[in-house]
Amino acid sequence: MEITKRTIGININPDGGVDALIWAPKAEKVSLRICEGKIDLPMQKQDYGYWTLQTDQLKAGDLYRIVLDDEKFLPDPASLSQPKGVHEASQVIDLSFNWTDEHWRNWHLNEYIIYELHTGTFTPEGTFEGIESKLDYLKSLGINTIEIMPVAQFPGERNWGYDGVFPFAVQSSYGGTKALQQLVNAAHHKGIAVVLDVVYNHLGPEGNYFGEYGPFFTDKYNTPWGNAINFDDAWCDAVRQYYIENALMWFRDFHIDALRLDAVHAIKDFSPVHILAEIKQHVDQLMKETGREHHLIVECDLNDTRYINPLEKAGYGMDAQWVDEFHHALRVTAGGETTGYYEDFNGIEHLAKAYNDAYVYDGQYSEHRHKKFGVKATDHPDSQFIVFSQNHDQVGNRMLGERSSQLFSFEMQKLIAAATLTAPYIPMLFMGEEWSEPNPFLYFVSHTDAELAEAVRKGRKAEFAAFHTEGEAPDPMDEATFTQSKLQWQLQEQGEHAVMLAYYKKLIGLRKYLHVLTNPNRQQSxxxxxxxxxxxxxxxxxxxxxxxxxxxxxxxxxxxxxxxxxxxxxxxxxxxxxxxxxxxxxxxxxxxxx
Amino acid sequence: MEITKRTIGININPDGGVDALIWAPKAEKVSLRICEGKIDLPMQKQDYGYWTLQTDQLKAGDLYRIVLDDEKFLPDPASLSQPKGVHEASQVIDLSFNWTDEHWRNWHLNEYIIYELHTGTFTPEGTFEGIESKLDYLKSLGINTIEIMPVAQFPGERNWGYDGVFPFAVQSSYGGTKALQQLVNAAHHKGIAVVLDVVYNHLGPEGNYFGEYGPFFTDKYNTPWGNAINFDDAWCDAVRQYYIENALMWFRDFHIDALRLDAVHAIKDFSPVHILAEIKQHVDQLMKETGREHHLIVECDLNDTRYINPLEKAGYGMDAQWVDEFHHALRVTAGGETTGYYEDFNGIEHLAKAYNDAYVYDGQYSEHRHKKFGVKATDHPDSQFIVFSQNHDQVGNRMLGERSSQLFSFEMQKLIAAATLTAPYIPMLFMGEEWSEPNPFLYFVSHTDAELAEAVRKGRKAEFAAFHTEGEAPDPMDEATFTQSKLQWQLQEQGEHAVMLAYYKKLIGLRKYLHVLTNPNRQQSxxxxxxxxxxxxxxxxxxxxxxxxxxxxxxxxxxxxxxxxxxxxxxxxxxxxxxxxxxxxxxxxxxxxx
The missing domain is CATH 2.60.40 (Immunoglobulin-like)
Known part of the structure; x- marks a missing residue:
């Protein structure tokens, strides 16, 4: 596989034209339609279900579609831009950028102090430019890493990002490709690393045309989102290449410092080499090529060290993982709910175990899961575990999206912040917690498919059964639900909010400058x-x-x-x-x- | 988990009564019914969905049922005997046996010369006693290991064994528990090891009451047989224990020397410790306890060395695996079909690769599978690979069940026999091939459920699409189909059959007594x-x-x-x-x- 450039989809070539590579193994005929003038250029069939074409009739900025068997006019699954939305034409993008971050070096993972943010609600603008305008603030706060929730093109303009359907296309309403590159470049100038949240376990329900092209999904496995992405069934090679190239693109063409791979436990792959391990192999090659360092962080709900074991120990080679259990134990200790998945956590004793062993469940029987769960992570370095007192999921998956600010006293908020920032692991904040932002972070979508919108409303309600017995669920489709979730920056300077912010700055400062806190190390803890x-x-x-x-x-x-x-x-x-x-x-x- | 005795189901205890342990996590009430007198003994609820009872009202030979919620009268999933068939009462069995094989020591795997047989068709009697009567013949043939196709109780009296639904109950029409123990004891006296084929990837379609007891299956995975056995979903611990105890029972209570685990690629398990690895851990403990050596052999269609890597290298610790690819390459080279899965094999070059690398596909693109397939098995000892020129599947999964005797010339039969027996791997014969048995080995069942029987007939026909374009499929339900599949022992002494038998004896003798052939060793090959x-x-x-x-x-x-x-x-x-x-x-x- 090519490491130094993107090969799938439509890519500008050195001669000024484009190289097109489309995977459509079941099609009899594939053409590339240039929207301007409705010109269809027939593509040539190659091995393994691929179709190719070189043409100088397309240039950066042009709109195009892929035509299957003269009857389906589809967007390109590897599209880099969907300026008119998920159902419309794709756009040719020149990925080159005038980078000026050559002196930047990514932080080691053990140095990371991560700040998770959602582009749409972080600033009033809801764009990458908005984030850029806050970099000085973030630097003053003391964090050195931002983690951006998924930016792959999703339906409409409001979404957490997990309904993305074009993993290579940067959400147009956020500012698209160039604006993201500009943000990363600017962040690096401020000494801030950028983690990007990517979703390799499913595709969103609207605008998902992958199945039209070939067996992108397999019915061997059932996931919460239906059929699984095909990582190990017939024709899986192209699907695997698709995601490997995706990871490489963010590192190579966007200078992203680390990827946070969403819910990798939902990636079903019994291949001899797991797709995560294959991604790691390729990222290793890329790092060798460029000399830059990149981290792979996974969200994983399995307490299975195989994910974070190195490749040479038959692991998947991921550098770090989220530890939700630290959060759960901390919240129960802080007096939060004890229902749903919290039922597995007994409070302060489990919190101590989380500090000492990383995994709370490392072989014991879990009442919530109805089975023995986890293995011991004793020998794993602490820089492999990312902890938090809240995150987008733990806040936003509540019916009313309450942050800790609405659930815990001011004193308790300060305590759980310190519990996280003094932990011998990598700490992560969720945007706004540093000034005790009172606004919720609600679940919002802007599907254009009415039936789907209704299904989302219903599904949302069902999900709360274990947590809430009363109150009304905000409508995820309502724009107000999105607007209510925006941070209120003016609060930073007001009353208790200003005190909390100062407290966070002090705390983060200690984390950064006391050697005993800087080196996450469970062996000395x-x-x-x-x-x-x-x-x-x-x-x-x-x-x-x-x-x-x-x-x-x-x-x-x-x-x-x-x-x-x-x-x-x-x-x-x-x-x-x-x-x-x-x-x-x-x-x-x-x-x-x- | 208890290593030294069976704990699940009904087991005779030292006081002369029985200990009952039943898993029924969703039941409100569980009773043990003694069929004689219709006495229901209520069981006590324990943790993890188990129910227990000690009683002296049941003794060996008694019939019983399990009563769920006073309304379902079911056989015991861990039944040791189903004397009246799969739908009827279970029977209490005393597993103790007067073993006289204390001087027996299992062969090392690299010494194995395996003879696969099907109890029902191997002898006119179709019983374990029938097999016992042929041990002297088998010894004279030169083989030192028999592999018995699955013996778990199946519906009716005619079945290959893969429709078994009581993995602990020895098929009653074969002679049941004692007859199998007697056969193993006798085989050991003749210096013959016994491999038992066991099925841990599915249960048969008729008489399968497991779902009534609890979530024995999971809809997370789809298999050719429907929902997968639940090895990693909620409530899986009991299911895992069930199969671990099953493996232990065969070794401990039946002195079985090795298990051949059917189609382990269809066992779906994303647990941190794969069920096969957990079985291996427990078998290791048992071997330590008893001092006897047991092998775990898998049928695996993945060319994935993870299965045969040792536990300490994050493998599943299986001792050996079948290599169907050797067979496929050999058959194509011998001039057999080139359709279906044979399309991946180019003949003699692939056969040479099979000799040299064990796996033919170790990373290349497979046209048949539509993906890159396999990893290199370079460093694996050759005693980890079992090869054959025919087996029950390769013969019986043909529409007309033709053995090599009906497909290849007499000369070619001799050649492929030698190709197998001189290979640097473990050779396996299929019963009757040594005298070029002309009878087919057909697919036969004796379901009592008419709808199911019809479905089997239809399914059977669909399966042949790739192989046969004409001819009529024998009816699997017809008793004649079974009878036609029996070996004709009288042929041994007749004409070419007698010549072939003498040739096999000579060949096996060379394999056994020439040092250069005795030690399977690809490094010296x-x-x-x-x-x-x-x-x-x-x-x-x-x-x-x-x-x-x-x-x-x-x-x-x-x-x-x-x-x-x-x-x-x-x-x-x-x-x-x-x-x-x-x-x-x-x-x-x-x-x-x-």
Missing amino acids: KATADKAKQVLTLQRWFQGEYLVALMNFSNQVQQVTMPPTDKKWIKQLDSADPEWNGPTKADDEFQSEA | KATADKAKQVLTLQRWFQGEYLVALMNFSNQVQQVTMPPTDKKWIKQLDSADPEWNGPTKADDEFQSEA
């Missing part, structure tokens, strides 16, 4: 839970530095015996200090009892 | 194909011994240049010798050209 007091003590040490994070999850003042030492303890941060609108403060210096 | 002459030269060497097998697949006498050596060549076997009814013979001794 130990959490113990006092269940009666609801106090968690997290000890961390590194090269002579020693840190204790005392987390009091009870609603009472607690006396805690510090670990013995003949040195003096210096308080770095006290979330209960009146400085942070807290009720009381502890001494600034103190000593362990003899 | 090299096959080269002369496509023009249709001659394959297989060289093997071992500790100073040097052997060349010249295989002339053309219908002409060929001159072959022997590898250079200053020693004299001694002819060990000449299949074309008039001694074996051949047309001509080569010199008994000759020298390589200078």
Whole structure:
């Protein structure tokens, strides 16, 4: 497979024309239609179901369609741009960009402090340009990495991104290809890495023309979204190439620093080489070629170290994974719900286990899953685990989309922020949590298919059975649902919001500049839970530095015996200090009892 | 999990009563019905969906049923005996047996010369006792291992065994538990190992009451037999335990030497520890406990070394696998069909690759599968691969069930036998091939469900589309179809059949007593194909011994240049010798050209 350039779809070639490569194994005839003038150029059949064409009749900016058997006029599955939406013509795009980030080097994963954001609701503009205008703010906050929720073209203008149907096309309403390249370039100038969330486990329900081209899906596996993407059945090679090339494109042509692969447990692949491992092999090649470093991060609900084991140990070679269990244990400890998947978490003891072992379930029986779950992740470096106190899913999958700001007291919000940022793992914030944004992050879509829109409404309601017994679900199709989910930037400077923001800056500063916090390292970290007091003590040490994070999850003042030492303890941060609108403060210096 | 005894179902306990353990997670009430007197004993609910009872009201030989919610009177899924068939009551069985095989030690896998047989058609009696009566013959033939097609209770009295629905119950019409134990004991006295074919990828369509008890199946995966057995979905632990205990039972309570696990590619399991690996872990424990050695052999259509990699290399730890590709390449080379899955095989060059690399497809594009297929098996010992020139599937899945005897000339039959027995892999014969049995091995069933029987007839016809364009498919339900498939033992002593038998004995003798053939070793083996002459030269060497097998697949006498050596060549076997009814013979001794 070609590493240095994109080969599928329509690509500008050095002679000024385009090379076209379309996969349509069941078609008898394939043509490339130039929309201007309705010119159909017949393509040549090649091996393995591919069709090719070289032509100088198409140039960047032109609209085109793929014509199957003279009767289907479809957008290109590998389209780089869908300026008129998911059902309409594709557009030729020149991926070249005048990059000026040659001095940028990606952070090592263990340095990442990630800020997850959704382009549409992060700023009033809802565009990549909007994000760019906030880079200075983000730098001042202290984070060094932004993670952008999926940007593949989706139906309409409002979507979380997981309904994307053109994995190579950057959402036009966000600003498209050039605007994303511009954002990444600008971020790199500010010292900010960019993680892109990509969806390789399904395609959205509207504008999905893949099945017309060939067996892009297989009925061997059933997923929450219907038939699975065909990663191991007949004709799978082209599908695999499609996603490998997709990963390569973001790194190579957009200078994306890391991919966050959505719900990889839903990728069904029994091939000898799993598609994730094959992606990793190719990304390794690309890195060798370019000298740039890229990370592969997965969302995975399996507690299965195979995903993060290196290739040479028969793993899939992913660099890191999200750990939802840390979140669940933390929320239960903080006094959140105990229903649904939270039923598996007993609170502070499981939180201590999350700090110590990464996976809470590493072989025990899970009541919620009705089976033994997980394996031990003991030997895995801590930079392989990404933790958070909230994220788009944990907020947005609630019926009312409440952030922690609406669920927990101001004191508790500060505590769970510190619990995350002092963890021996990679911390991730969700946009707005740093000023306790009160607006919800709701589930919103803008499907143009009325039946589908109705199905989404219904499906949404069914999903809440375990969590909510009352209240009305906002209509995902209503534009107001989207608008309500936007961040309120003016709050940053107001009252408790301003205090929270200052507190976050302080906290992130500690994370970044205290060596003992900078190096995520479970081998030099130990959490113990006092269940009666609801106090968690997290000890961390590194090269002579020693840190204790005392987390009091009870609603009472607690006396805690510090670990013995003949040195003096210096308080770095006290979330209960009146400085942070807290009720009381502890001494600034103190000593362990003899 | 208990290693030293069976825990699920009904088991005789040391106090003379029975321990009952039934998995029925969705039932509100479970009782054990003693058929004699219709006594229902309520069972006690335990964790994880299990129900238990200890009672002295049941003893070996008694019939019982499991009663779910006072309304379903079902056989026990872990039944050890179904004396009245798959729909009727289960029977309590005492698994203890007066073993006298304490001096037996299982052969190492590389010593195996396997003889596959089907209990019902192997002898006129169609029973285990029938097999026992042939042990002396089998010993005289030279094989040291029999492989018995599946014996789990199936509907009616005629079945290959893959429609079994009680994996713990030995088919009653074959003689049941004791007769199988008796056969194994007797085989061990003759120095013959016993491999049992077991089916862990599906259950038969008739008499399958598993779904009534709980989620034994999952709709996450679709298999050729419908929903997959639930190895990784909610409630899977009990299903996994069920099959682990099944494997342990055959080894522990039946002294079976090896299991042949049917079509493991159809076992769908994304758990961190694959069910095959978990079976291996438990069998390892059992072997430690008993000091006996057992092998796990899989039928696998994936060319994926993960199955045969050891556990410590993240493999599933299976000891060996069938290699259908050797068969396919051999048959095409021998002038057999080139349609269906044979289309992937080009004849003699692929046969040479099969000798050299085990897998023919180890990464290349397969036209038949429409995808790249397989990985390299270069580093795997040759005792991990089992080869054959025919087997129950390759014979019986033909519409007319023709053995090689009906498809190839007498000369070619001798050649493909030698091709198999000189291979650097484990050879396997199919019952009767050693005397060129002319009877077919047809597909036969004896379903009692009329609709199902009709569906089987239809399905059977559809399957042949790629292979046969004319001729009538024998009715699988017709008892005559079964009877026609029986071996004709009287032929052994007649004409060409007697010659073939003598030839096989000679061939097996060479395999057993020539050191260079005894040690399967691809590192000391090299096959080269002369496509023009249709001659394959297989060289093997071992500790100073040097052997060349010249295989002339053309219908002409060929001159072959022997590898250079200053020693004299001694002819060990000449299949074309008039001694074996051949047309001509080569010199008994000759020298390589200078």
